[in-house]
Amino acid sequence: MTSAHEPSMSQRHGELLRRVQNVAAQLREVTDAGPGMFDDGVSGDSQLVWQERLETLSVEAEHAQFEAVLEGVDPGWVVDARELGQRGASSPSSHVVRQHPARANEAQEFYLDMLEVDLWNLERMASLEAARIDRITTGRWTLDRDPIAVAQFADNMAALHTRITVLAAAAQLTPAEGDSLWGSSVEGIRRVHAVTFAAYDEQALAQEWNGYARADPALAVPPYVPRDPETGAPTDPAAVAPPTPRQMLADATSALRVQFVDTAIRNSESTDLAAESTAITAVVDAALGEDREWTWEPDHDPAAGRGREISPDRGPEL
Structure with a gap:
């Protein structure tokens, strides 16, 4: 004692x-x-x-x-x-507010507003999946794992990624503005998601995850962006794109790891690290390795919409 x-x-x-x-x-x-x-x-x-x-x-x-x-x-x-x-810091930046690019054009301002909502949801999905895989890897997940739901969740991430790319083009987002929205400067936002889901019990996490695995995701190409009247394809060329779902999952896993380690460094006496010290490094392997539950298919045409067949062994392109 x-x-x-x-x-x-x-x-x-x-x-x-x-x-x-x-x-x-x-x-x-x-x-x-x-x-x-x-x-x-x-x-x-x-x-x-x-x-x-x-x-x-x-x-x-x-x-x-x-x-x-x-x-x-x-x-x-x-x-x-x-x-x-x-990296020169004990924890990521505490800032959790994005730098919203200024636009005089009301339509582009609207596209940016919608982009940020979709980006928040995509980051949230990545954090949910990272938390779910961590619990599976460390033996803290007792619920069933439905391969069809996993594939649908992955498809929904791909659709959101395409949607954000289309909105970024419609808003004429520059590379610098894109980096301010989803680059390293928003690591604090990823940390917020990691902390939030770490506190969820299994039922709450599963309920949140299932909400994003629904079979009726948002359209990959929003109906309100400028389109070619003949082809229906977006008229604005894509100059920048957010990180792929695979990279977002890796970033979310990294944020989860940082949260665990930073908690250990801050050293709460009520925590028994010997009991909590699970194979954190295995989370990355489980999320991104050859034997992961879901894989990613090649990039698809943003104008293709949602006409993709769902299969248990497929997921969004990374």
């Missing part, structure tokens, strides 16, 4: 992960700063001092990671803590 003066297993693991993170952050800072960091204007050996400092920090980083693994910390958590340090 742990005494009041001895750190719990949770505390000890949290301290080890924080050390891995901090040393990785120091190594990144010194690497980025270069020899000029040690240039005092007098001595001429700043390059040598910089290299020695890098070597020292590299050894410390390896030792911190090795010690954490020896103490029983899941190796996947150690890797994630190191990556958090290399």
Whole structure:
């Protein structure tokens, strides 16, 4: 039994992960700063001092990671803590509001509004699937797994992805504006989804997931965007597109991993990491590996609409 003066297993693991993170952050800072960091204007050996400092920090980083693994910390958590340090922050940006591109044209403003609604739903679907796969992989899912529903869920993600691409073209979205809507700057939004679904019980998560697996998804091409009167195809060429469903699933899985690791680093005493430390790295393999439950078919024509046949072994293109 742990005494009041001895750190719990949770505390000890949290301290080890924080050390891995901090040393990785120091190594990144010194690497980025270069020899000029040690240039005092007098001595001429700043390059040598910089290299020695890098070597020292590299050894410390390896030792911190090795010690954490020896103490029983899941190796996947150690890797994630190191990556958090290399990114220079303990957690993603707390901002959860997108930068809405300005448009004087009312029609384009409307397209952007609709795009953001669809983008939110697509990100939410990716987070739901990441959470579901994590629970299946770690033995925390007792409900049936319907392959037809899985295929329909994947088809619905593909339709939403096409819809967002069409709306982005209609709004004449630039690459920079696209990045502001779905790039690394909105990692905080992915984190919100991860935190939200991590708190759901199995029934609540299944109910939310099933809602997105319905057989009547939104049209892949909205009826209100400009179309060619003869072909019915959108007239605006697609210049930018959101991340593919596969990439969104990978990003959602990464956000889930970061949430687990950041919780460990923050080290809540009420959490027993030995019990909660499941094979987090297996989540990525389960989500993206060869044996995943759903696969992705090649990109389809945005103008093709919804006339695709559903099969249990198919999913949206990534």
